[in-house]
Amino acid sequence: MGESGGPAGIPGTAQEAQGAQGANFGAYQSEIYLNGLGGQLPPFTTDLTALEASARERLEDGPFWYVAGAAGSGATDRANREAFDRRRIVPRMLRDATVRDLRTTVLGTEMPAPVLLAPIGVQSIVHPDGELATARAASALGVPMILSTASSHTVEEVARASGDGPRWYQLYWPNEDDVCVSILRRAGAAGFTTLVVTLDTWTLAWRPHDLDLSYLPFIRGVGTAIPFSDPAFRAGLDKSPEEDLISAVLRWVPMFTGTDRSWDRLPFLRDHWDGPIVLKGVQHPDDARRAADAGMDGIVVSNHGGRQVDGAVASLDMLPEIAEAVGDRIEVLFDSGVRTGADVVKALALGARAVLVGRPFAYGLAHGGEEGVRHVLRSLLADLDLTLGLSGHRTPSELSPEALRHA
Numbered sequence: 263m264g265e266s267g268g269p270a271g272i273p274g275t276a277q278e279a280q281g282a283q284g285a286n287f288g289a290y291q292s293e294i295y296l297n298g299l300g301g302q303l304p305p306f307t308t309d310l311t312a313l314e315a316s317a318r319e320r321l322e323d324g325p326f327w328y329v330a331g332a333a334g335s336g337a338t339d340r341a342n343r344e345a346f347d348r349r350r351i352v353p354r355m356l357r358d359a360t361v362r363d364l365r366t367t368v369l370g371t372e373m374p375a376p377v378l379l380a381p382i383g384v385q386s387i388v389h390p391d392g393e394l395a396t397a398r399a400a401s402a403l404g405v406p407m408i409l410s411t412a413s414s415h416t417v418e419e420v421a422r423a424s425g426d427g428p429r430w431y432q433l434y435w436p437n438e439d440d441v442c443v444s445i446l447r448r449a450g451a452a453g454f455t456t457l458v459v460t461l462d463t464w465t466l467a468w469r470p471h472d473l474d475l476s477y478l479p480f481i482r483g484v485g486t487a488i489p490f491s492d493p494a495f496r497a498g499l500d501k502s503p504e505e506d507l508i509s510a511v512l513r514w515v516p517m518f519t520g521t522d523r524s525w526d527r528l529p530f531l532r533d534h535w536d537g538p539i540v541l542k543g544v545q546h547p548d549d550a551r552r553a554a555d556a557g558m559d560g561i562v563v564s565n566h567g568g569r570q571v572d573g574a575v576a577s578l579d580m581l582p583e584i585a586e587a588v589g590d591r592i593e594v595l596f597d598s599g600v601r602t603g604a605d606v607v608k609a610l611a612l613g614a615r616a617v618l619v620g621r622p623f624a625y626g627l628a629h630g631g632e633e634g635v636r637h638v639l640r641s642l643l644a645d646l647d648l649t650l651g652l653s654g655h656r657t658p659s660e661l662s663p664e665a666l667r668h669a
């Protein structure tokens with residue numbers, strides 16, 4: 263018998279039908295093979311580790327390096343991948359993992375698998391539909407998207423594209439309180455349920471690829487749709503952004519970069535957000551404890567994909583300590599370096615409740631807009647489903663550090 267596993271590997275429906283056990287994401291594999299009988303291949307590679315190289319052929323230098331680039335020497339970005347490579351899954355056999363259920367609920371948001379789309383700003387630099395395409399693709403699969411403050415489309419436009427899809431909002435914390443409150447109010451009204459506050463990008467790191475090309479989307483008025491459509495922001499301008507782009511840019515960029523906040527300001531956000539709050543960018547167990555002590559609902563263990571502190575520790579290397587410190591008090595999410603189903607399995611085994619996928623879906627967007635994001639997500643979820651089952655697990659909650667060994 264071949265690798266398809268016989269009849270059980272080729273289910274009756276080619277789509278991920280939603281059954282009592284949740285979606286059968288692994289069925290994307292059989293759909294691809296069956297389509298191949300008719301001469302149809304996947305839209306682009308199913309190897310998500312190869313997407314960066316093929317995106318290089320499709321994107322101009324500026325947008326490509328804005329996505330692929332990292333801080334400084336790129337050491338942190340590489341460390342993120344190396345940390346995954348140092349850990350290996352130990353498969354277990356004869357455990358009846360034929361039927362899996364990947365569903366989970368995080369902070370009241372039901373999701374078909376423990377995967378969310380990371381907040382990625384300025385998505386229109388890789389595809390004109392930008393965040394709208396991402397929202398449609400995520401919503402079709404029921405995967406939550408996290409919308410960046412640096413979106414190329416407004417919160418209201420993205421909410422419409424998302425329809426009844428689950429959505430969270432990521433805040434770059436403006437240093438003018440009335441603008442912050444106005445943006446939060448709009449996000450809440452547009453159906454974004456959880457607030458993700460990014461802590462690690464209060465100013466931009468030294469990013470040589472972008473510097474060498476002098477490429478920063480924001481100062482060209484890209485990724486500014488949310489503030490530029492905001493009444494409180496516009497009230498502080500002499501002329502509208504449509505009339506005087508440069509003045510609007512010069513008001514916005516310093517408002518969301520250049521000002522570090524401190525722990526004692528968190529109650530302000532609590533006062534103005536009616537839902538769970540997650541702090542993104544936590545890398546130390548003490549900061550995680552502090553987040554829990556401050557009454558936050560969750561954290562994202564993240565180093566921003568190596569884009570901020572060059573030479574920083576791999577995000578995955580800090581995950582076990584952090585999960586140990588606060589995993590029983592708040593939700594611990596993870597990102598930075600997730601590329602494959604096996605990576606998701608490893609992060610979950612080390613204590614993450616769910617992971618955020620970053621660059622791979624941005625490359626999917628570059629390859630084919632909504633369809634491209636959908637293909638990347640379906641590929642990742644199929645790979646996750648199959649890897650989980652083949653390693654002897656039926657649900658993400660069965661994973662523990664015991665499932666892994668150091669290489």
Ligand SMILES: Cc1cc2nc3c(=O)[nH]c(=O)nc-3n(C[C@H](O)[C@H](O)[C@H](O)COP(=O)(O)O)c2cc1C
Nearest residue numbers: 329380381382383410460566567598599600620621
């Ligand atoms: C092009 C790009 C733009 C990003 N924009 C944001 C953003 O606006 N807000 C944010 O919190 N994180 C942002 N991030 C970081 C991601 O949310 C996530 O932490 C990171 O992509 C994870 O690393 P990975 O892509 O290597 O998996 C961005 C990342 C990239 C690659």
